[in-house]
Amino acid sequence: MSFAIPAPAQTTIPVVGGNPFPVRRIYCVGRNYAAHAREMGHDPDREPPFFFTKPADAIVPTDSVVPYPAATADYHHEIEMVVALSGGGRDIPVEKALELVYGYAVGLDMTRRDIQAQAKKMGRPWDMAKGFDQSAPCAPIVPVAQAGHPAKGPVWLKVNGELRQEGDLSDLIWSVAETISYLSGLVELFPGDLIFTGTPEGVGAVVKGDRLQGHVEGLPDINITIG
Numbered sequence: 001m002s003f004a005i006p007a008p009a010q011t012t013i014p015v016v017g018g019n020p021f022p023v024r025r026i027y028c029v030g031r032n033y034a035a036h037a038r039e040m041g042h043d044p045d046r047e048p049p050f051f052f053t054k055p056a057d058a059i060v061p062t063d064s065v066v067p068y069p070a071a072t073a074d075y076h077h078e079i080e081m082v083v084a085l086s087g088g089g090r091d092i093p094v095e096k097a098l099e100l101v102y103g104y105a106v107g108l109d110m111t112r113r114d115i116q117a118q119a120k121k122m123g124r125p126w127d128m129a130k131g132f133d134q135s136a137p138c139a140p141i142v143p144v145a146q147a148g149h150p151a152k153g154p155v156w157l158k159v160n161g162e163l164r165q166e167g168d169l170s171d172l173i174w175s176v177a178e179t180i181s182y183l184s185g186l187v188e189l190f191p192g193d194l195i196f197t198g199t200p201e202g203v204g205a206v207v208k209g210d211r212l213q214g215h216v217e218g219l220p221d222i223n224i225t226i227g
């Protein structure tokens with residue numbers, strides 16, 4: 001098929017021991033750890049999960065220099081486990097949800113916190129706070145055959161070697177299966193979709209030259225430098 005303009009490149013993420021994973025869409029869960037919900041000024045009782053999105057081409061590979069973004073003076077890190085889907089569908093029951101998972105990775109939901117705060121105050125969308133260029137650094141994906149379905153274990157982020165965020169996967173308010181099930185009631189899911197599962201407490205600002213190292217137990221770390 002020929003196109004009116006050259007077709008955009010397919011965004012991919014490396015897979016440990018396999019071919020690259022083609023990214024279709026990026027969904028992110030908001031406030032999925034109680035302590036982070038509290039630090040953002042919310043009651044962490046199990047209100048239904050809510051979602052926002054990033055463009056697929058916001059993905060940045062590990063070991064990249066990520067440019068400090070435009071239009072912010074409060075650029076924040078959020079360390080998250082990322083779920084990569086090989087299956088899809090609508091209204092997936094919780095008991096079947098993990099069958100859709102191809103693998104897991106460590107990602108960063110980079111956020112222009114000042115734009116987000118303004119959007120919240122004015123009742124505007126979060127898109128420009130969350131879905132900007134290079135806002136989704138992501139380490140290689142580990143297939144389920146090797147990673148299993150991580151449900152407990154440390155999640156942490158260091159900036160210049162200093163611990164900034166620390167949590168445990170067992171503290172997720174909505175499990176991976178529950179998140180997939182709920183999201184599939186809002187949109188039809190497809191192979192290639194990613195879900196960023198939310199961040200533990202300790203989010204904060206980074207500046208040019210900072211080195212970020214993010215970790216989820218059992219998965220390859222994400223390492224980026226702010227350029």
Ligand code: MN
Nearest residue numbers: 078109198199
């Ligand atoms: Mn997040």
